[in-house]
Amino acid sequence: MVDQRNIVSFWLLLLLFLLVLESTLEQSQTPSSGAERVALLELRSSLGLRSKDWPRKVNPCFRWNGVTCQNGRVIGLNISGFQRTRIGRQNPQFSVNALANLTLLSWFNASNFLLPGPIPNWFGFQMAALQVLDLSSCSVIGAIPSSLGNLTNLTTLYLSHNNLTGQIPVSLGQLPGLSVLDLSRNSFTSSIPSSFASLRNLSVLDLSVNNLSGSIPSDIGTLVKLQYLNLSSNVLSSSIPRQLGNLSSLVDLDLSFNNLTGSVPEDLSGLRSLKNIIIGNNLLGGLLPASLFANLTRLESIVLRHSGFTGILPDVLWSMSNLRLLDISGNNFTGMLPNSSSNVNVTGVVLNISQNMLYGNLTAILRRFSVIDLSGNYFEGAVPDYARSNVSLDRNCLQNVLSQRTTAECSSFYAEKGLTFDNFGLPNSVQPPPATGSSGKSNRKTIILAAVFGGLGLLLLVVGLVVLLVCTRKRGATNQKGDDVGPVPAEGGASTPGVVINFSSLGDAFTYQQLLQATGEFSDANLIKYGHSGDLFRGLLENGVPVVIKRIDLRTTTKRETYLSELDFFSKASHTRLVPFLGYCLENEHEKFLVYKYMPNGDLSNSLYRKTDSEEDGLQSLDWITRLKIATGAAEGLCYLHHECTPPLVHRDVQASSILLDDKFEVRLGSLSEVCAQEGDTHQSRFTRLLRLPQSSEQGTSGSLTSVCSYDVYCFGKVLLELVTGKIGISASSDSQVKEWFENTLPYISMYDKELVTKIVDPSLIIDEDLLEEVWAMAIVALSCLNPKPSRRPLMRYILRALENPLKVVREENSGSARLRTTSSRGSWNAGVFGSWRHSTSDASGIPGASTYKAEGGSSLKQSATTGSQGSGQNGEHSSSRRRHSREIVPEPSDVQDIVRSNQD
Numbered sequence: 072m073v074d075q076r077n078i079v080s081f082w083l084l085l086l087l088f089l090l091v092l093e094s095t096l097e098q099s100q101t102p103s104s105g106a107e108r109v110a111l112l113e114l115r116s117s118l119g120l121r122s123k124d125w126p127r128k129v130n131p132c133f134r135w136n137g138v139t140c141q142n143g144r145v146i147g148l149n150i151s152g153f154q155r156t157r158i159g160r161q162n163p164q165f166s167v168n169a170l171a172n173l174t175l176l177s178w179f180n181a182s183n184f185l186l187p188g189p190i191p192n193w194f195g196f197q198m199a200a201l202q203v204l205d206l207s208s209c210s211v212i213g214a215i216p217s218s219l220g221n222l223t224n225l226t227t228l229y230l231s232h233n234n235l236t237g238q239i240p241v242s243l244g245q246l247p248g249l250s251v252l253d254l255s256r257n258s259f260t261s262s263i264p265s266s267f268a269s270l271r272n273l274s275v276l277d278l279s280v281n282n283l284s285g286s287i288p289s290d291i292g293t294l295v296k297l298q299y300l301n302l303s304s305n306v307l308s309s310s311i312p313r314q315l316g317n318l319s320s321l322v323d324l325d326l327s328f329n330n331l332t333g334s335v336p337e338d339l340s341g342l343r344s345l346k347n348i349i350i351g352n353n354l355l356g357g358l359l360p361a362s363l364f365a366n367l368t369r370l371e372s373i374v375l376r377h378s379g380f381t382g383i384l385p386d387v388l389w390s391m392s393n394l395r396l397l398d399i400s401g402n403n404f405t406g407m408l409p410n411s412s413s414n415v416n417v418t419g420v421v422l423n424i425s426q427n428m429l430y431g432n433l434t435a436i437l438r439r440f441s442v443i444d445l446s447g448n449y450f451e452g453a454v455p456d457y458a459r460s461n462v463s464l465d466r467n468c469l470q471n472v473l474s475q476r477t478t479a480e481c482s483s484f485y486a487e488k489g490l491t492f493d494n495f496g497l498p499n500s501v502q503p504p505p506a507t508g509s510s511g512k513s514n515r516k517t518i519i520l521a522a523v524f525g526g527l528g529l530l531l532l533v534v535g536l537v538v539l540l541v542c543t544r545k546r547g548a549t550n551q552k553g554d555d556v557g558p559v560p561a562e563g564g565a566s567t568p569g570v571v572i573n574f575s576s577l578g579d580a581f582t583y584q585q586l587l588q589a590t591g592e593f594s595d596a597n598l599i600k601y602g603h604s605g606d607l608f609r610g611l612l613e614n615g616v617p618v619v620i621k622r623i624d625l626r627t628t629t630k631r632e633t634y635l636s637e638l639d640f641f642s643k644a645s646h647t648r649l650v651p652f653l654g655y656c657l658e659n660e661h662e663k664f665l666v667y668k669y670m671p672n673g674d675l676s677n678s679l680y681r682k683t684d685s686e687e688d689g690l691q692s693l694d695w696i697t698r699l700k701i702a703t704g705a706a707e708g709l710c711y712l713h714h715e716c717t718p719p720l721v722h723r724d725v726q727a728s729s730i731l732l733d734d735k736f737e738v739r740l741g742s743l744s745e746v747c748a749q750e751g752d753t754h755q756s757r758f759t760r761l762l763r764l765p766q767s768s769e770q771g772t773s774g775s776l777t778s779v780c781s782y783d784v785y786c787f788g789k790v791l792l793e794l795v796t797g798k799i800g801i802s803a804s805s806d807s808q809v810k811e812w813f814e815n816t817l818p819y820i821s822m823y824d825k826e827l828v829t830k831i832v833d834p835s836l837i838i839d840e841d842l843l844e845e846v847w848a849m850a851i852v853a854l855s856c857l858n859p860k861p862s863r864r865p866l867m868r869y870i871l872r873a874l875e876n877p878l879k880v881v882r883e884e885n886s887g888s889a890r891l892r893t894t895s896s897r898g899s900w901n902a903g904v905f906g907s908w909r910h911s912t913s914d915a916s917g918i919p920g921a922s923t924y925k926a927e928g929g930s931s932l933k934q935s936a937t938t939g940s941q942g943s944g945q946n947g948e949h950s951s952s953r954r955r956h957s958r959e960i961v962p963e964p965s966d967v968q969d970i971v972r973s974n975q976d
């Protein structure tokens with residue numbers, strides 16, 4: 072009993088000691104100056120900071136977020152990304168006068184915190200201790216006060232992504248300790264101050280995306296500690312100063328998108344630490360000196376596009392061991408490719424030499440590159456096997472390749488160089504004229520008669536079909552779009568027949584002023600891209616949340632009411648695989664705005680190969696695990712639209728750019744402006760099947776109907792091929808554009824031989840035996856999606872299960888071997904993927920659409936478990952439920968070859 076009392080006493084004493092220690096520490100961190108405490112409270116009020124971050128009744132140094140004290144004095148403030156109170160959001164201002172009383176403040180970070188207003192002039196007089204000032208993405212306006220040149224202790228100055236104007240103050244050159252100066256993405260004019268030559272400790276200088284003019288000061292060559300120099304997207308003129316070659320510490324150099332003239336100086340070879348050089352999109356010209364790259368052995372990225380270069384490419388460019396990107400497109404380079412494969416063993420290298428005047432045969436040097444664009448040159452001869460995958464070959468003089476130059480054009484080019492052009496096998500070669508004479512006249516008469524009678528017969532047939540179709544439609548007409556007709560509520564703007572929107576279930580109603588502040592008045596610097604349904608802008612809300620804002624100009628768009636359909640969709644749809652919809656702004660008559668959550672990794676089209684900040688890898692390719700994760704996530708999103716919504720919804724824009732990726736590469740489907748209910752009229756497809764009318768390749772071989780789920784499946788198949796092969800742009804191309812690529816690729820997807828698929832796999836992928844089987848399985852699933860007959864493509868729910876269990880596609884379920892099975896049972900998900908190749912019951916477009924969406928639980932578009940989703944899949948689904956004991960199967964190999972042959976026809 073005594074021992075227990077001693078133990079309790081010990082713990083009580085320890086607790087008391089800790090409380091006293093905490094109180095002592097807190098007292099030691101209490102602002103010793105009453106003026107500083109008052110200053111913090113004033114700052115809290117003027118900025119409208121929430122009590123959650125800066126609670127009033129506690130010690131600021133000890134409990135306030137972002138406040139750093141030393142010896143009872145405030146030395147640092149970080150309010151980056153803080154949210155304002157409701158009142159503070161109503162009238163945000165650059166109101167920080169209280170900072171003047173924090174005399175020992177050494178760093179102030181307000182990045183991504185809205186401070187609309189000019190930088191106070193007193194900053195340079197009353198904040199003498201300041202070392203770091205970060206006001207990036209704060210919506211700051213006006214000019215930079217010249218008084219900032221008095222902050223002699225300043226080492227870091229971030230003012231990027233604002234609306235600053237005027238000239239860059241010469242006084243900034245008076246900051247001897249400045250190491251980082253970032254003034255990018257503003258609207259500065261005039262020239263680069265020559266006083267910057269005095270910033271001898273500068274390591275980062277970023278003046279990109281402004282309106283700077285004049286020349287690049289040659290004195291910048293004296294900044295020997297400079298590691299990052301970005302002057303891109305200005306209107307700088309004159310030539311590149313040779314003094315830049317003195318920057319021996321420089322790692323990144325970007326001078327692109329200017330008006331620079333003259334030739335590239337050979338003296339730049341002194342940039343021995345350089346990894347990335349971008350000087351494209353200028354008015355340069357002349358030869359590219361070989362000596363320039365002789366000592367640049369660490370180069371990873373070389374971008375010289377659209378700059379007027381001529382002559383022969385230096386041989387040294389083909390043997391750089393660290394190179395990951397070589398883009399010399401849009402110049403006047405000539406000559407032939409070196410006839411060597413090079414001993415450099417690298418992967419993930421991108422080569423773009425398009426739109427030049429290169430000629431000759433394709434050589435083994437191309438083996439070292441994983442993504443290649445050779446289009447717009449004069450290459451001749453046959454295309455070797457290693458140059459058929461991930462290669463763009465349009466507008467050359469190659470044999471047996473579509474979309475090539477004419478024989479006359481190629482012959483003329485080679486004749487000018489004193490060479491003979493052999494046009495054997497050129498698809499566009501000029502054919503001899505038809506023979507003349509009596510036999511020719513007789514043949515022409517026969518052809519004319521046949522055409523006349525054939526035309527009359529076809530006309531009668533078409534008239535009969537139209538009459539039959541009209542009669543059938545009168546008996547069973549349905550609303551093809553599946554939308555109710557009714558007025559839009561007042562807050563939704565103008566009434567639009569066909570759409571009823573429940574605004575109470577949508578996100579926030581933003582004001583136009585909020586969106587202006589978030590995007591810097593929709594500046595070009597925040598423009599992401601021009602979308603087909605609206606322009607997309609990057610923005611930052613006043614609470615620090617990054618967003619993407621779509622601006623729809625009703626005066627220019629041809630689809631004026633598309634945004635209402637999208638609002639209708641988001642008011643009823645809810646799924647983790649859809650891009651999060653945050654709100655809208657409909658208060659302007661001619662412009663409407665939709666707000667989405669920002670996806671840090673962009674979309675699949677720009678993430679498959681992406682530049683990184685890593686010192687080791689300048690260009691990184693997605694690994695196979697991530698690619699499979701993306702494919703599965705996209706399938707989940709499409710499965711929701713096809714099978715959990717009533718009626719089934721069709722995305723209609725499935726491609727790599729529609730597959731958005733968050734910070735963990737989780738998929739969120741975007742580009743949802745084209746979503747519609749599945750086409751409900753089945754009669755047209757029945758006539759098509761009856762008469763075996765040819766299908767339109769422009770619609771994914773699915774005829775003129777894109778509003779059917781089978782069309783999404785076809786497009787998803789192209790996405791899967793893009794993931795397997797790494798061929799960028801396949802999913803965004805029409806069938807006519809990729810027909811030849813299909814012909815050269817699909818034969819390598821075979822159920823008989825796993826190793827064949829290695830000839831088309833993205834060379835940048837590092838895969839072992841097990842992963843190769845997954846790649847093989849995905850390729851086979853892609854092939855099934857690309858079936859020319861829509862009715863024989865698998866349902867999305869079967870595709871999802873196949874991607875979740877890829878090894879079951881190519882292995883026997885309980886066997887460790889990869890022995891193929893060719894049973895024809897239809898009682899499993901595997902049969903659902905492949906069984907329809909032989910057992911087609913109806914076209915996938917033949918599902919009558921209901922008149923409205925139905926939501927289960929009032930929040931999501933869940934479909935009843937007893938409701939069928941697509942025509943031919945219903946029987947297979949019931950069969951699966953009755954035969955759960957059936958083992959997983961794969962299609963008979965002959966079916967695979969049928970698909971290849973069908974795509975080649």
